Amino acid sequence: MQKRFRSIVVLTGAGISAESGLGTFRDKDGLWTKYDLQEVATPEGFARNPVLVHDFYNARRKNLVEAAPNAAHYALAELERRFDGQFLLVTQNVDDLHERAGSARLLHMHGELLKIRCENCDSVRDWRGDLDLATACPDCGASGGLRPHVVWFGEMPLYMDDIAAALETCDLFVSIGTSGQVYPAAGFVAEVRRGGLAHTVELNLDPSDGFSLFAEKIYGPATDVVPAFVARVLAAG
Numbered sequence: 760m761q762k763r764f765r766s767i768v769v770l771t772g773a774g775i776s777a778e779s780g781l782g783t784f785r786d787k788d789g790l791w792t793k794y795d796l797q798e799v800a801t802p803e804g805f806a807r808n809p810v811l812v813h814d815f816y817n818a819r820r821k822n823l824v825e826a827a828p829n830a831a832h833y834a835l836a837e838l839e840r841r842f843d844g845q846f847l848l849v850t851q852n853v854d855d856l857h858e859r860a861g862s863a864r865l866l867h868m869h870g871e872l873l874k875i876r877c878e879n880c881d882s883v884r885d886w887r888g889d890l891d892l893a894t895a896c897p898d899c900g901a902s903g904g905l906r907p908h909v910v911w912f913g914e915m916p917l918y919m920d921d922i923a924a925a926l927e928t929c930d931l932f933v934s935i936g937t938s939g940q941v942y943p944a945a946g947f948v949a950e951v952r953r954g955g956l957a958h959t960v961e962l963n964l965d966p967s968d969g970f971s972l973f974a975e976k977i978y979g980p981a982t983d984v985v986p987a988f989v990a991r992v993l994a995a996g
């Protein structure tokens with residue numbers, strides 16, 4: 760890779776956190792093979808059975824607190840630190856492993872598991888423990904209206920204007936650990952290609968649904984392929 764890039768956008772999905780012990784969604788034994796996403800990841804499911812939904816996210820929050828970033832997370836933090844051009848990391852993940860690895864120019868388009876939102880006063884707060892119907896909002900005091908600050912199916916992802924602006928001007932787009940089945944994230948590569956500026960790269964264990972849209976594809980575990988790819992980009996100066 761001889762080209763020197765000016766502006767990089769990296770998109771990550773659940774696959775980058777798989778080797779940190781956090782399950783993906785659609786792989787064998789993925790979360791959606793064990794839970795019905797309509798029940799635990801939709802506003803309708805939350806309205807029908809909030810106890811089930813709180814139990815689901817409380818268990819994921821416990822898992823997350825015990826997990827640690829891996830070499831792929833650290834490699835992206837190093838890329839951000841050492842790359843002297845524009846850099847943006849967009850993650851579909853609700854875990855905080857990117858932050859714990861040192862990433863700062865980071866947008867969680869599907870929200871964050873260690874944050875809660877009050878449907879009564881709209882406040883968003885950091886939260887590491889369990890949440891249930893009796894938990895009172897630290898801001899307005901109301902109980903029963905607190906929910907995980909995550910984007911459920913049928914809800915609008917976050918930061919879409921910032922993401923669109925970065926995709927428009929990037930000259931390197933890298934997609935890591937995502938199956939390319941969930942939009943709008945799955946449509947980013949096509950959006951970037953329309954601009955015709957960027958080199959597009961897929962780093963994944965297996966080909967994603969959109970693999971044919973990428974100019975370059977490297978397959979293998981994230982902890983192997985991401986550090987090697989970052990080293991190549993940084994070597995290109």
Ligand code: APR
Nearest residue numbers: 772773774777783784785851936937938941964965980981
């Ligand atoms: N290294 C690299 N890639 C991996 C690894 C690994 N160790 N393990 C799995 N993968 C890849 C799989 O091949 C798969 O393509 O990660 C991808 C995980 O795909 P999904 O489970 O569909 O996760 P993701 O694409 O992030 O899901 C998108 O869907 O459920 C919603 O909101 C949720 O953000 C999520 C969105």
